[in-house]
Amino acid sequence: MTTYLRIHASQLDMAAEWLANVNSQMTSHSGYCGTSKEEILESLREDFMEGDSTSLVAELEGETIEGLIGFDYEEKLAEVWGPFHLSSDIPTIMKLWNYAWSEFPQLSEFSFFLHKDNIQQQTFMDHMQAELRGKHLYYKIQQAAKAKPQKLTLEPFSTQNSQKFVELHNTEFPGTYYDAKTILDRSQQQGHTLYFAYLENMFIGYTYFEEGTESIHLEYFALAPNYRGQGLGEELLRLALDQVTSIGNFSDVTLTVNLLNDVANPLYEKVGFQVENELWHYSLSTK
Template identity: 75%
Template sequence: MTTYVRLAASQLEMAAEWLANINSQTTSHSGYCGTSKEEILESLHEDFVEGELTSLVAELEGETIVGLIGFDYEEDFAEVWGPFILSSNPKETLALWNFATNEFPQLQTFSFFIHKDNRTQQEFMDTLQATLRGKHLYYRLHQLTKTASHKLTFEIYSNQDVQEFVELHDTEFPDTYYDAKTILERSLQQGHTLYFAYFEKSFVGYSYFEEGTDSIHLEYFALNSGYRGQGLGEELLRVTLDQVTSAGKLASVTLTVDLLNNAANPLYEKVGFQVENELWHYRL
């Protein structure tokens, strides 16, 4: 018998194991969700628990998960995990989606990152009439060489130069999943680090990282346009990467960037990142 339920917090380990298995396959891969059970479980505890319930909705056959959607949301905007479903029947995916969205009627905008090989979810995006907003590369850092020059100084954000940061972030990322206010709030949480970069005491750029169980994700990185072409962007990236990995406890650093970002992508590859996946971004 098929049922649709909002999962309880006590069911997260079961959900994490199921997600790790299905997300390890490129044909069912969703970009927000990891492939390690431990990493997924930590993310679920951090971003999906609401008291005794979660923001995960599952399709069950008996007590076995056969489909799942997760909403990592703030106010009316959600980053979507999935929809993951074992069936290839689009009507079943739509039924799961409708049940999930009815459970969270306040959500109005949804963001999806779907692997280029995941035809099932791409076809479902067409069913929902979601808009393809861009194609992105998912990079993983394999080797980092420290920079020899030190033209910049760095500080962890602590309430200084906020307006300069807001202006730079809003200019470089005008339509993104975290606005400047959200980054400032999240950077105060453990495992979230926002670095400000200075050239001759002037704020010139920043990088923002979020830490998982065995990896760190570079969420944003930007340098003021007036300071480009001097090697400062490379120094900003290398130094802050060295800072966040200096404890030696993390297996890797990852990032997601526009496939056609011809300015940033060569820099990421120069400092040691390699392409792992191609993800397509949809917005509904």
């Protein structure tokens, strides 16, 4: 008998084990979900818990999981894990999607990050008429060379320069999944780190990281246009990597960047990042 339900907190261990098995295969891989049970379980506890329930929805056949969808959401915007399903049948996946969405009717904007070889979910995206927003490289670095501060200072964000941050972020990343206000709000939470960079006491850039269990992810990095081409971007990046790796026990730092970003990609590789995966970003609006 097929049933649909929101995963209860007591079922997280089962869900994490199932996700680890499915997401370890690149043909069904969804970015940011993780591939180890421990990492996934920690993420579920941090980002998907809602009291005794979760924002993770399952299709069960008897007591066996057949499919899962997770919503890591803020207000109306959700980053989606999945939809994962053992079947490639689109009507079957649609039933799971429709049930999951009915549980969270306030959601209207969805982002998906799918491995380039994940044809099943790409087919589902086409069926849903989702927009392919970009193709991205998923970078990882295990140990960056230590930075020697030369010109910049790096400090936790301050409300004094928050407006300059808002202007820079919204100019550099229009329409992105986290606007400046969301980052400022999230940076108040444990495991979310926003650094401001200063040159002679002048705000010129920032980095924003979010922690996982085994790694920390560089979500955003920007330098004001007037200060580019002077080596300051590399210095800012190295300083930020020093800071975040010194405050937590992380095995690596990860980031995602547009495949065609010929300015940023050489910088990341110069610092020591290496390509792990290619992820395709889709967005879906139901407004």
